[in-house]
Amino acid sequence: MIKNVTIIGLGYVGLPLALLVATKYQNCKGVDISERRVLEINEKTAIIDDAFAAGLLSNTTLEVSTNVQTSDIYVICVPTPVNERNEPDLTPVLSALDLIKPVLQDGQLIVVESTIYPGMCEDLIVPYLSATNRSYLLAHCPERINPGDQKWHVGNIPRVVGGIDEASAALACSFYCSLVDANVMKLKSIRSAEASKVLENIFRDVNIALMNEMAQAFYRMDIDVVEVIQASSTKPFAFMPHWPGVGVGGHCIAVDPYYMIEKGRQAGFDHEFLKLARKINSNMPIYTVNLLQNALNQLEMPIQGIKVGVYGLSYKANLGDIRESPSLDVIKKLKVEKKAKVKTFDPFIQSESDVHSLEELVEWADVLLICTAHTEIIDYPIQKLVKIKLIIDGRNCLDSEKIKSLGISYKGIGRQ
Numbered sequence: 001m002i003k004n005v006t007i008i009g010l011g012y013v014g015l016p017l018a019l020l021v022a023t024k025y026q027n028c029k030g031v032d033i034s035e036r037r038v039l040e041i042n043e044k045t046a047i048i049d050d051a052f053a054a055g056l057l058s059n060t061t062l063e064v065s066t067n068v069q070t071s072d073i074y075v076i077c078v079p080t081p082v083n084e085r086n087e088p089d090l091t092p093v094l095s096a097l098d099l100i101k102p103v104l105q106d107g108q109l110i111v112v113e114s115t116i117y118p119g120m121c122e123d124l125i126v127p128y129l130s131a132t133n134r135s136y137l138l139a140h141c142p143e144r145i146n147p148g149d150q151k152w153h154v155g156n157i158p159r160v161v162g163g164i165d166e167a168s169a170a171l172a173c174s175f176y177c178s179l180v181d182a183n184v185m186k187l188k189s190i191r192s193a194e195a196s197k198v199l200e201n202i203f204r205d206v207n208i209a210l211m212n213e214m215a216q217a218f219y220r221m222d223i224d225v226v227e228v229i230q231a232s233s234t235k236p237f238a239f240m241p242h243w244p245g246v247g248v249g250g251h252c253i254a255v256d257p258y259y260m261i262e263k264g265r266q267a268g269f270d271h272e273f274l275k276l277a278r279k280i281n282s283n284m285p286i287y288t289v290n291l292l293q294n295a296l297n298q299l300e301m302p303i304q305g306i307k308v309g310v311y312g313l314s315y316k317a318n319l320g321d322i323r324e325s326p327s328l329d330v331i332k333k334l335k336v337e338k339k340a341k342v343k344t345f346d347p348f349i350q351s352e353s354d355v356h357s358l359e360e361l362v363e364w365a366d367v368l369l370i371c372t373a374h375t376e377i378i379d380y381p382i383q384k385l386v387k388i389k390l391i392i393d394g395r396n397c398l399d400s401e402k403i404k405s406l407g408i409s410y411k412g413i414g415r416q
């Protein structure tokens with residue numbers, strides 16, 4: 001009978017899960033290496049982008065600390081980033097295992113939710129835990145949290161589970177069936193579960209790269225890529241819209257393909273396609289800055305010393321997450337290489353913003369460069385932008401015709 005559950009890593013994946021588990025199991029503990037994070041949660045001041053879980057924070061008792069006690073189930077929800085050479089950095093996962101090792105008992109289940117490369121559980125985690133001499137269970141149930149999503153959340157997203165053996169898969173499957181109001185698919189192998197998650201994020205990265213490449217070609221042909229994608233989206237089958245933009249940020253889509261690329265390399269396979277998609281998407285901040293410079297050339301204005309207001313630091317709309325955000329590359333290139341003057345504003349990341357409001361940014365800037373399509377900029381009265389000379393719409397989120405009707409020059413990603 002499962003009584004004690006411990007969630008290790010209380011970020012945007014682990015905290016919503018811990019709160020959900022705490023509503024179903026009498027003894028749920030949360031663990032995070034950050035004292036500050038533990039304090040935020042204990043004081044119920046932690047910011048959660050998962051609306052469902054945010055609702056649970058106020059009325060759920062969740063004991064959080066920095067150390068792990070023995071439990072029937074341990075769920076690992078720590079980051080799986082890459083290092084500066086885009087190689088998998090497994091330190092957080094190994095640190096979580098180091099916390100579990102001293103308290104691990106026979107028959108206990110370890111579930112890895114962090115996104116990992118196929119084979120990591122068998123090839124790395126099992127050998128790493130062999131010194132415990134414990135007969136534990138091991139499963140992978142990849143997280144699918146979509147930050148900022150108002151419909152899909154930790155309680156209703158369908159899940160897939162794979163186990164190191166049948167007993168592991170069965171226990172993990174019944175655990176998640178008890179948690180989520182959605183289907184839980186039990187897979188034949190733990191490798192399939194690992195592979196399914198990287199495939200989901202790779203699928204998104206390559207489709208975004210396709211749109212970013214098409215956008216660059218269509219721009220030269222004066223074809224509006226947004227209208228084209230909207231048109232293709234009217235086909236009721238076999239087309240899934242993705243959108244070009246200033247770049248792909250966040251800890252997932254911009255990172256997980258490298259886990260597969262590395263695993264392919266270990267297996268003697270060269271993931272040319274995945275590498276190309278990463279290259280196309282990673283170059284979009286540079287493409288966007290060059291687009292700005294070319295547009296200024298057309299206006300016979302120098303980029304050196306020009307005042308560029310960068311709107312949006314977050315990697316995604318309507319949340320405050322700066323991780324791997326393409327805005328950072330854009331700002332750096334504008335300042336360092338192009339010697340432009342740059343001020344930033346993001347309503348969700350005011351602490352990192354140079355000014356206090358969109359109004360103030362517009363008042364100061366000659367050029368407005370949109371990196372994040374927050375609702376604020378989409379709903380902003382266009383007349384208030386009239387003093388701006390050039391708008392570079394890095395998310396194609398504004399009405400280009402209306403902007404141009406005000407005499408403002410406008411360039412989007414794949415639209416003139």
Ligand code: SAJ
Nearest residue numbers: 144145146200201204208242243245248249250252253315
């Ligand atoms: N983006 C585009 N064009 C698009 C879609 C997204 O340029 O058509 C950009 C976004 O602006 C952002 C980046 O890609 O910078 C990633 O945003 P996202 O919404 O695609 O994804 P994440 O990173 O917030 O969450 C993803 C989701 N994965 C998929 O949709 C396949 C989420 O479901 C995963 O749980 C999450 O990664 C994760 O944790 O792996």
